[in-house]
Amino acid sequence: MTKATITADPRPYHHGDLHRTIVGAALDVLSESQSTEFSLRELARRAGVSHNAPYKHFADKRDLLAAVSAVGFELLAKQMTDATKEHDSPRERLAAMARAYVRGGVNNPALYRLMFGGYLTGQDDERPAIERTAAENMKALLVDAISDGALGRLIPTAAANTREIDGAILIFWSQMHGLTLLLVDRLVGPREKMDELSESVLQGMLNGLANSIPAIPSGVWIGPPPGESNVPDLALKG
Amino acid sequence: MTKATITADPRPYHHGDLHRTIVGAALDVLSESQSTEFSLRELARRAGVSHNAPYKHFADKRDLLAAVSAVGFELLAKQMTDATKEHDSPRERLAAMARAYVRGGVNNPALYRLMFGGYLTGQDDERPAIERTAAENMKALLVDAISDGALGRLIPTAAANTREIDGAILIFWSQMHGLTLLLVDRLVGPREKMDELSESVLQGMLNGLANSIPAIPSGVWIGPPPGESNVPDLALKG
DNA sequence: GGCCAGATGTTGACAGCGTCCACTTAAGGG
DNA sequence: CCCTTAAGTGGACGCTGTCAACATCTGGCC
Numbered sequence: 001m002t003k004a005t006i007t008a009d010p011r012p013y014h015h016g017d018l019h020r021t022i023v024g025a026a027l028d029v030l031s032e033s034q035s036t037e038f039s040l041r042e043l044a045r046r047a048g049v050s051h052n053a054p055y056k057h058f059a060d061k062r063d064l065l066a067a068v069s070a071v072g073f074e075l076l077a078k079q080m081t082d083a084t085k086e087h088d089s090p091r092e093r094l095a096a097m098a099r100a101y102v103r104g105g106v107n108n109p110a111l112y113r114l115m116f117g118g119y120l121t122g123q124d125d126e127r128p129a130i131e132r133t134a135a136e137n138m139k140a141l142l143v144d145a146i147s148d149g150a151l152g153r154l155i156p157t158a159a160a161n162t163r164e165i166d167g168a169i170l171i172f173w174s175q176m177h178g179l180t181l182l183l184v185d186r187l188v189g190p191r192e193k194m195d196e197l198s199e200s201v202l203q204g205m206l207n208g209l210a211n212s213i214p215a216i217p218s219g220v221w222i223g224p225p226p227g228e229s230n231v232p233d234l235a236l237k238g
Numbered sequence: 239m240t241k242a243t244i245t246a247d248p249r250p251y252h253h254g255d256l257h258r259t260i261v262g263a264a265l266d267v268l269s270e271s272q273s274t275e276f277s278l279r280e281l282a283r284r285a286g287v288s289h290n291a292p293y294k295h296f297a298d299k300r301d302l303l304a305a306v307s308a309v310g311f312e313l314l315a316k317q318m319t320d321a322t323k324e325h326d327s328p329r330e331r332l333a334a335m336a337r338a339y340v341r342g343g344v345n346n347p348a349l350y351r352l353m354f355g356g357y358l359t360g361q362d363d364e365r366p367a368i369e370r371t372a373a374e375n376m377k378a379l380l381v382d383a384i385s386d387g388a389l390g391r392l393i394p395t396a397a398a399n400t401r402e403i404d405g406a407i408l409i410f411w412s413q414m415h416g417l418t419l420l421l422v423d424r425l426v427g428p429r430e431k432m433d434e435l436s437e438s439v440l441q442g443m444l445n446g447l448a449n450s451i452p453a454i455p456s457g458v459w460i461g462p463p464p465g466e467s468n469v470p471d472l473a474l475k476g
Numbered sequence: 477g478g479c480c481a482g483a484t485g486t487t488g489a490c491a492g493c494g495t496c497c498a499c500t501t502a503a504g505g506g
Numbered sequence: 507c508c509c510t511t512a513a514g515t516g517g518a519c520g521c522t523g524t525c526a527a528c529a530t531c532t533g534g535c536c
Contacts, residue, residue, distance in 0.1 A: 012531090018484080034356070039522060050486045052524085057484090061523070109356055116423055118272070118351055127424075135425070170417075170426060170435070171442045175409070178416025185354055186365075187373070188408060189459055197408070204409045204443075221427055250502090256513080277493060288515045290495085295513090299494070 019057045021047045026068045027111070034110040036065060036119060066120050066128035072111045073134035076104040080141050095202055097145050098176050102198045105180035106191050112184060116177070142173055175205050257295040259285045264306045265349070272348040274303060274357060304358050304366035310349045311372035314342040318379050333440055335383050336414050340436045343418035344429050350422060354415070380411055413443050 025046045029038045040061055041051040058064040083100035084093040105112035114120075115135070120127050127135070147165050179201050182188040188197070263284045267276045278299055279289040296302040321338035322331040343350035352358075353373070358365050365373070385403050417439050420426040426435070 041522070053485050113356055116419065116425070117355055118347055118423060121423065139425070167438060167442065171413070171439055174416030174420050174426070174439060175413050176416070177420060178412030178414065181354065181419065182412050182415060185356060185359065187354070187377070188412070200405060201409055201412060204405065279493070291514050
């Protein structure tokens with residue numbers, strides 16, 4: 001009645017999967033409190049470990065939040081791809097994607113703000129690598145949806161012109177991003193009408209792009225800034 | 239050589255204008271560190287007062303940041319109005335306004351994020367009154383610029399239709415807001431091209447709006463949510 | 477099979493933070 | 507001239523992020 005296996009497993013010394021547990025707890029707390037100002041100690045308490053255990057998995061709080069943000073990007077990307085599956089026409093798929101994007105932000109504003117807000121962008125102006133690649137993958141979805149389908153139908157000439165595709169992507173993304181954040185910050189509302197608002201805004205954008213796509217200045221990048229660091233190829237921890 | 243007036247005024251017991259000084263210090267630190275995670279104590283140190291003096295002027299940190307945010311809205315509004323003065327044509331004035339808006343965000347991302355990010359929106363979903371009215375004033379500028387000038391020329395029919403004007407405002411605002419934040423978060427860049435990007439995006443938007451303005455669903459509000467609180471008429475502290 | 481290295485978890489400590497409290501100082505109105 | 511009261515001070519409390527030293531478990535190597 002001393003060693004291990006007393007009754008069942010009251011608390012094995014090693015948790016086993018603390019990394020995932022902590023990230024999950026952070027997502028829970030973030031969703032509940034809608035604030036990134038929770039404490040690492042709170043997460044440790046929820047996970048039933050000592051206040052310092054998380055430091056074996058995350059260098060500091062910023063590192064943890066970067067991991068949470070990366071999960072957020074993956075969730076959003078999944079919601080966007082899922083949304084497109086139900087539709088055939090490129091126009092409908094693009095609209096579904098836009099709806100999913102806006103919904104993702106509105107349904108969890110704190111997570112969306114963590115992903116896109118500046119918390120992770122330190123004074124080195126460099127985002128954590130894990131978050132960078134997750135964001136890049138999500139952006140690729142936007143690019144595909146616009147250039148492969150809807151854009152090809154609606155603005156046929158664009159297919160041959162990278163600058164024009166970039167222009168369309170920039171307009172689409174900034175439009176949806178802005179709408180999402182105005183909804184999230186309650187500068188536009190009510191939130192219940194977000195689907196109709198997405199559609200309205202998308203329609204207005206397509207009207208414009210159908211005529212002509214404004215050329216983007218050369219040298220402009222869209223997505224994570226190029227060349228600042230060797231992106232580590234999404235090789236998540238061995 | 240004991241009482242007061244020893245040499246000049248080494249530190250009069252009462253500061254005299256601590257409220258303004260603290261807000262100014264907060265703006266300085268915010269600009270320098272590009273983070274809202276400075277401490278009230280740090281501001282007190284800069285102002286040369288005890289760590290508790292600011293509490294005579296601000297209920298808590300959120301209250302102070304709300305005041306800072308309000309100043310940010312007023313600064314941005316001023317930059318926007320100033321920018322329009324140099325131009326005659328409505329189209330040019332709208333473009334100047336867009337440039338000023340984007341510049342304002344890019345030049346001080348932390349302030350812009352404080353203004354539009356969710357820090358001030360507590361779980362009561364209510365922004366501080368002072369910040370609400372400041373935001374409302376700034377939004378009025380957008381409304382004027384679009385409906386009075388550029389919109390009247392470019393989309394004449396809209397003048398008689400509130401829903402269409404709202405639609406144009408929504409598209410314009412969300413477009414510029416999104417572009418600003420993508421630039422700020424370095425998801426689009428480089429920042430030096432922000433003026434050209436503003437122009438491109440504006441042009442694309444106007445192309446669309448020139449054809450038709452998507453109708454906005456009825457019941458949608460743009461700007462601070464209506465009726466949630468009696469906005470205190472901008473009467474700043476008697 | 478046994479042992480050792482390293483990964484994982486714990487305990488204790490430290491400075492800094494936001495905020496509350498009781499106290500002090502100065503200034504302006506009766 | 508006094509006295510209420512706004513403005514500023516100093517100390518305290520509990521909480522936080524982070525560091526350092528120590529404990530425990532586990533997998534790979536002899």
